[in-house]
Amino acid sequence: MSRFIFVQPHLRFGGAERQTVIVANALVSRGHEVDVVLFGSGGGLAADLDERIGLHVLGIERHVRTLQVAFRLERILADLPPALVIVKLWSAVLTCALIDRRARAVRHTFVYCEDLDPTAHHEFIPLGRLKRHVVGAVFRSRQYVVANSSPVAERMQRTYRLARRPVVTPVVVDPALRDEPLLDRAARQTGRAEVVSVGSLVPLKGLDVTLAALRTLDRPVRWTVVGDGPLAAELAGFHDPTGRLTVRLTGGVRDPHRFVREADLLVHSSRSEAWGAVVLEALAIGTPVVASDTIGPVEMRSRLGVRPDLLELYPVGRVGDLARILQTRLDSPRPTPEDCAAYVAPFSVDAAVVQWEQRSAAWAEVSR
Incomplete structure (x- = not known):
């Protein structure tokens, strides 16, 4: 059995959020312990999480309050047993980067995920170029970086100037x-x-x-x-x-x-x-x-x-x-x-879950 913690801003109705629910539910159904930590409200797709999943809501709706989010997140992680922490979406990447090397969080293994095209997404969000610059610095300095497709991995490596190509965990069908x-x-x-x-x-x-x-x-x-x-x-x-x-x-x-x-x-x-x-x-x-x-x-x-x-x-x-x-x-x-x-049968949830299980075991061993 492995432990997994998903960290992201919210679980509103969206593709990336639905993927978290699908994979988290599949992991807990296979006997793993799973927690989900959200910055804002627990509405939207949070109701679709398996009841065996621990849901933690920090209660901070404005993602610009990065320091406040980081403080509350660090306290949550300090109370949870060591786990593979799967970090999704840019605001969560920036928040976890503030705490992943602090004493209370270092027990966990942090995995930073990208499910956006970094060559274009910044054009559609406020302060996008600045955020992309900072996120790139985080990805370059962290050991475990994951993309949701091969093209995203290639563009991440080129755009963020990564020394290694990110590993790929595919999107799945519910x-x-x-x-x-x-x-x-x-x-x-x-x-x-x-x-x-x-x-x-x-x-x-x-x-x-x-x-x-x-x-x-x-x-x-x-x-x-x-x-x-x-x-x-x-x-x-x-x-x-x-x-x-x-x-x-x-x-x-x-x-x-x-x-x-x-x-x-x-x-x-x-x-x-x-x-x-x-x-x-x-x-x-x-x-x-x-x-x-x-x-x-x-x-x-x-x-x-x-x-x-x-x-x-x-x-x-x-x-x-x-x-x-x-x-x-x-x-x-x-x-x-x-x-x-x-x-679409090749995109089964089983394949993605097995990959997370294998990586959890391998990366936890390296982190010891």
Whole structure:
């Protein structure tokens, strides 16, 4: 049995946060002891954590209070037995770097994770260049650094000037999705195409590209947008004078998959995407995907094979290309849900959990 502690700012509705829940639940189900430490509120996906997982909420919603977070986090870690501490997202990286060499925390083995494209993500967050500079210094000076895909590992090494290429632990598909009943879309008679997008409502996600492409279509379409963010008001105010395009906002929800199941296509137009777990999740439940050719979807296609009927890519930001693909795909025969699920089968949670188990044992031995 090993001990694992996940440290990150929050568990709001999002791909990186959902990955933490999936892996943490899988680890505890295999007999390991798992704790999760969050900076802010324990809402969102925290309710999906296995009840055997220890949940610790520091109660600090503003991540800029790094010193205050570090002080409370150090006290939490001092009370927990030695463990592999998996640090995710930049604010957690900066916080843990302040304490990982102090006496009360040095009993633990800290592993720093990157699930973003460091060549572009900084452009979409406040003080992004400064944060990237500081995060790079942390990664260069720490022994254990992990990426969520091979392209991210390569870009980390180049961007952060790392002496070693980070090891890779892949993103996984929630095994619970395989147990859900498949939707018989042939029985649905709505008279319109159903398109869905899932993610934060921020410029990074390219929702404006999707909207512009959908407006060119000569058919009734309902676009369901699942997520929260500053663009919600703008999307809520959208009105199509032709009456063909309807936009439905759901807000952030614990189970976005019910909206994905009813869609003909999931469109993922992100301007920068290190992976894009929602792409795999959509395919796992039988909904084909059209995505921008950022490094995550490109890596997926290289590993799973070229199947444009299941996963089709278009150049980032190219409205015309996306519109032409949508026009064609909405007229094409649908792949079977079983075919979609088989396509993403290589991304099982078991493989990722075994990697964490092996690394926990090896790195703990080195740290002794």
